[in-house]
């Protein structure tokens with residue numbers, strides 16, 4: 001039995017078609033019924049929370065996702081009882097045993113609906129946004145939730161009393177002020193010793209006037225910052241003609257969907273009514289007297305600990321005009337802009353069933369909808385129900401996830417990892433359940449308003465999380481498709497995704513290819529790179545347009561290669577051309593040292609795996625010059641070899657992502673090791689001892705039950721913010737052991 005603290009038992013995860021809701025002492029397993037009931041919690045239970053959710057950030061800031069996992073394991077775990085395949089030597093038998101044990105453990109974590117739930121926290125600027133929305137709209141979370149959020153925020157305070165952008169980051173003004181304010185909104189007294197120390201941090205670093213623009217926005221809404229200290233968001237730009245390169249329809253959809261509701265709040269200068277708490281906060285977070293602050297001067301003030309990108313001269317020049325425009329603005333045009341913005345917000349709400357594309361616009365849309373239609377409106381209530389889709393409980397408390405989950409992504413990877421060797425067939429029910437989830441997550445229809453609101457056509461695509469979220473993603477479609485093909489190939493299921501649906505997925509993938517040969521995330525690249533000069537966020541890079549990425553391109557190329565094998569006659573010429581151009585993009589992205597930079601996980605090991613995987617699969621098939629492929633793969637192997645640690649593993653830190661230079665972790669990391677091994681094996685790296693050393697490291701880190709430890713944070717976005725992928729610690733070691741088994745063990749038996 002794994003250890004379960006008493007109050008962990010009171011938190012249960014309810015799931016339904018990928019939807020994940022943490023319920024405190026649920027009276028029903030039905031999510032909708034549960035959401036109608038308020039938490040029922042005693043003082044004694046609250047006191048117990050503080051005992052049970054103690055978490056030592058100093059040891060490892062990453063949760064092991066124990067609340068979910070330990071409960072699942074205790075309820076469902078059974079040692080594998082099937083027929084264990086036999087190898088002819090003990091070393092190989094060890095690999096088989098580890099793989100079977102690892103899959104058996106991981107299978108227990110699968111939910112009834114077929115997906116793998118998991119912690120998707122990490123960023124620390126998400127929960128504060130939601131808490132501000134809930135405060136403003138006077139719609140508090142139930143007591144049990146508030147207590148858990150408080151514990152989470154305290155658990156992630158750094159030694160120096162500040163907080164970072166994310167759980168592993170050094171303290172920043174953004175992180176510190178946002179968590180400080182959140183704790184105060186949750187009812188913590190300003191004299192609490194941890195808050196007193198945090199205040200010292202804030203004041204020592206110049207006070208909240210130096211908070212970056214997203215923080216200025218949240219504080220302004222809370223009436224703890226003056227809107228005059230905020231650069232105009234020029235709401236009229238939403239009325240620009242579409243052909244203009246700066247029209248927001250061309251932005252990366254995440255930026256578009258965040259700046260949209262922000263512009264509404266700015267236009268309306270939404271702010272909480274002044275009250276005792278607000279007045280007190282104004283005194284707590286500034287180094288000077290609030291009333292005496294010269295607000296317009298603060299527009300570009302950013303604490304040096306927060307600066308990641310610096311505003312370009314073009315942006316400053318544009319701000320000069322848009323800020324001045326505010327003095328002369330035309331009321332009629334402003335009204336027309338906010339009406340348009342509101343209609344767009346409503347469309348996003350309806351298209352996603354109020355989940356929204358992500359955690360940031362969920363919070364800000366809620367604020368706009370509350371402002372426009374009131375607390376009792378149906379729209380606002382629907383938002384509130386969806387707040388819970390983003391909350392996650394782990395042993396560090398309650399956090400806001402970076403998305404409404406990573407359901408489809410993890411399920412697709414998990415299926416592919418297991419089916420990489422035929423040992424995966426020892427778990428037919430797990431695969432069948434995954435398949436059901438993948439099947440129900442494929443997007444089958446278009447929204448009536450998709451063209452009006454600039455959505456990429458999506459029939460046949462897959463989303464990152466759930467069909468209800470429904471935002472299609474290029475590489476999620478590729479992973480969904482590859483997983484479908486792998487499962488069909490295994491013969492374990494009766495195919496429910498027919499040829500037509502497979503071909504629709506292929507069409508979506510083709511429709512996503514950019515003119516540079518690569519694939520971006522949710523949409524095509526819709527504007528030139530210079531638009532990045534207008535990036536107003538000082539904390540994220542490359543957020544203005546959707547760029548082609550090595551990982552996304554590799555995933556799409558791989559799925560198209562698989563399609564060519566199965567349906568060689570389907571759009572043959574078109575697909576061949578797409579693959580060749582994709583390979584060319586990948587080759588060009590490779591760095592001189594042989595590595596690739598990864599934009600969505602840590603970091604060079606991640607993208608190098610993707611790059612090598614795509615190239616090796618294309619080799620010898622006439623899509624590209626094989627000499628170039630071989631040379632590129634050799635360079636990649638040389639790079640990986642140079643990074644292998646003495647214990648046989650690989651380890652990278654998140655610093656690689658923000659500095660763009662490989663940053664070696666103190667100790668090997670199972671996830672990085674697995675990526676490096678996958679790459680070396682697919683490249684047929686000749687020195688088997690290198691691979692064996694890596695495999696041995698994975699074997700040595702595996703726990704008794706078949707799990708692997710949660711080590712450093714492994715996901716990232718926009719170069720500078722890290723995000724947890726709780727299931728990676730299982731998926732990638734399993735994948736890499738499966739590959740090892742099928743290449744080196746099975747053939748040897």
Ligand SMILES: CC(C)=CCC[C@@H](C)[C@H]1CC[C@@]2(C)C3=C(CC[C@]12C)[C@@]1(C)CC[C@H](O)C(C)(C)[C@@H]1CC3
Nearest residue numbers: 254258358360402403464473475521551600716717
């Ligand atoms: C700055 C803002 C708006 C923060 C909110 C967080 C989102 C932007 C993040 C959270 C999850 C996230 C990292 C994600 C992605 C983009 C950015 C997201 C949506 C994508 C879809 C990009 C393509 C990647 O290959 C992959 C599929 C792994 C990720 C998945 C998660």
